[in-house]
Amino acid sequence: MENNIDSNEVKNDNAAINTPNKVAQPKWKEHVKNAWDLIKFAAIALAIVVPIRMFIAQPFVVSGESMFPTFDNGQYLIVDEISYSLYGPHRGDVVVFHYPEDPSRFFIKRIIGLPNEKVEVKANSVTIYNNENPNGFALTENYVNEKPFTTTGTWTTGKDEYFVMGDNRNRSSDSRMWGLLPRKLMVGRVYLRLLPLKTMSLLPGAFKESK
Secondary structure (H helix, E strand, O other): OOOOOOOOOOOOHHHHOOOOOOOOOOHHHHHHHHHHHHHHHHHHHHHHHHHHHHHHEEEEEOOOOOOOOOOOOOOEEEEEOOHHHHOOOOOOOEEEEEEOOEEEEEEEEEEEEOOOOEEEEEOOEEEEEOOOOOOOEEOOOOOOOOOOOOOOEEEEOOOOEEEEEOOOHHHOOOHHHHOOEEHHHEEEEEEEEEEOHHHOEEOOOOOOOOO
16 A cells, blocks of 8 residues: 655755755656656556456456346456466356357356266256266256256267356257367356445355265
8 A cells, every 4th residue: 555645744854955946847848757657657557457357357247148047137247267277167167268159259157067077968957977976966056946948968078178058048058059168268267246236246156066
């Protein structure tokens, strides 16, 4: 925190020394000095803000209803970009990513299947098969409040591939339609819901599956 200095109260110890009167500098030099101070301030601000904006967190606004009721249209979110560089994504995380068919667009979905798993969607239930659970286990999915959902099928993820779905199953374009999500397209997990204020929360929508 910077300390405020009132120039009217600051005294120079050398003020008592008699010195010749200084010649006033031209106006243009004063303007140049002010402009230079502004440039230095802007450079310092950018040096602090840009790395945070690019590598640590980004703001996003929800558009659409594919994650309803967990997230509503127009909600303002902050996405954590750094955590996944320290550890991998988890099942149940809500993530923002570049849409595989058009990387200029951003999607928000929930991670359902992790790398090297089989995901079966059938009879309003999602079952995961992996090395630890060869017979499969059904996801709890307390975040889904709309059943039945119409899609059925089986998908197998490879290395660094994820199966993602929207919580609003019948109104979501996700891995059931356009395929698996490569890890490299993930921006990060949703860390903070900032607006509206009445919905502000940390790690909104987070859900940790027991298996």
